[in-house]
Amino acid sequence: MWIKIALNGGRRGAPATPAGIADDVAACAAAGATLFHVHPRALDGAESLRPAEADRVVAAIRARAPHVSLGLTTGAWILPNVPERLRAIAGWRQLPDFASVNFDEDGCEAVARLLVERGIGVEAGLLDAASTRRFLTSAIPVIRVLIELQEQRLDDALRTTEASTRMRKPLMALAIIVLLILTVIGGVLPFLQGWIFFVIALYLLASEFETGRDWVIRARRKWPALSRWIAGARNHRWAPRHLRHFDELRDPNLR
Numbered sequence: 321m322w323i324k325i326a327l328n329g330g331r332r333g334a335p336a337t338p339a340g341i342a343d344d345v346a347a348c349a350a351a352g353a354t355l356f357h358v359h360p361r362a363l364d365g366a367e368s369l370r371p372a373e374a375d376r377v378v379a380a381i382r383a384r385a386p387h388v389s390l391g392l393t394t395g396a397w398i399l400p401n402v403p404e405r406l407r408a409i410a411g412w413r414q415l416p417d418f419a420s421v422n423f424d425e426d427g428c429e430a431v432a433r434l435l436v437e438r439g440i441g442v443e444a445g446l447l448d449a450a451s452t453r454r455f456l457t458s459a460i461p462v463i464r465v466l467i468e469l470q471e472q473r474l475d476d477a478l479r480t481t482e483a484s485t486r487m488r489k490p491l492m493a494l495a496i497i498v499l500l501i502l503t504v505i506g507g508v509l510p511f512l513q514g515w516i517f518f519v520i521a522l523y524l525l526a527s528e529f530e531t532g533r534d535w536v537i538r539a540r541r542k543w544p545a546l547s548r549w550i551a552g553a554r555n556h557r558w559a560p561r562h563l564r565h566f567d568e569l570r571d572p573n574l575r
Contacts (some may be wrong), residue, residue: 324353324356326357327348327358328358328359328361337361338377342377342380345358353388355389356391357393358393358416360378369398369408369409371411371413374408374412376414378414378415390416390418391417391418394420396422406430409434410438412438419440422447423446423447423458424454429460432444432458441463441464442462444465446465446466446467459498496525499520499524502514522546
């Protein structure tokens with residue numbers, strides 16, 4: 321099981337300095353948390369996507385808790401101008417494992433594609449059926465889909481959940497297809513290293529579909545090379561860090 325902590329959004333009293341954020345990450349990790357969603361802050365405490373602030377907080381967290389899976393926000397409210405937001409993210413030098421992209425925001429597709437190009441995993445934030453359709457149309461590979469309900473009444477929230485989750489399996493199937501296409505392209509263009517996309521496709525298959533889970537376990541027993549690829553993917557520069565959990569989840573020797 322993964323425990324994810326959204327550490328310091330807009331809540332009062334949330335840590336704002338790199339040292340304070342890193343201290344809280346380390347404390348939560350010691351208590352069993354494995355994934356962290358963090359908002360970088362400028363010296364005045366305001367949220368920031370600028371390279372200086374993003375790099376400082378990522379470096380501080382890596383120093384205190386190097387084994388956690390770390391994600392940053394890309395919220396449009398922080399930098400509403402899309403070209404400025406893209407330039408800021410392109411300037412990150414201390415890369416997180418993933419970043420969250422809200423698919424109701426201007427420029428979300430361009431932000432997500434830039435993250436993929438940089439080897440940063442995309443966590444897609446879907447608020448409603450409209451943002452879910454927008455995400456589906458984009459055909460951008462992601463590591464996770466977050467359904468972030470804005471409704472304050474339970475019956476409204478349940479209706480939105482039903483409308484959005486109906487699309488989850490088709491979304492994941494589409495992501496797997498896109499990754500397999502990239503695998504084939506990588507076979508023709510070796511510099512793309514198509515095998516890494518194949519491993520990510522296997523991960524989605526195993527984590528999203530019960531039959532896929534069983535198939536991956538059987539396939540690893542039959543073709544040991546798959547296990548070698550999965551082991552190699554854990555430290556690949558293009559692979560989201562959470563792939564290191566693949567062995568724990570789907571290793572046939574652990575069953």
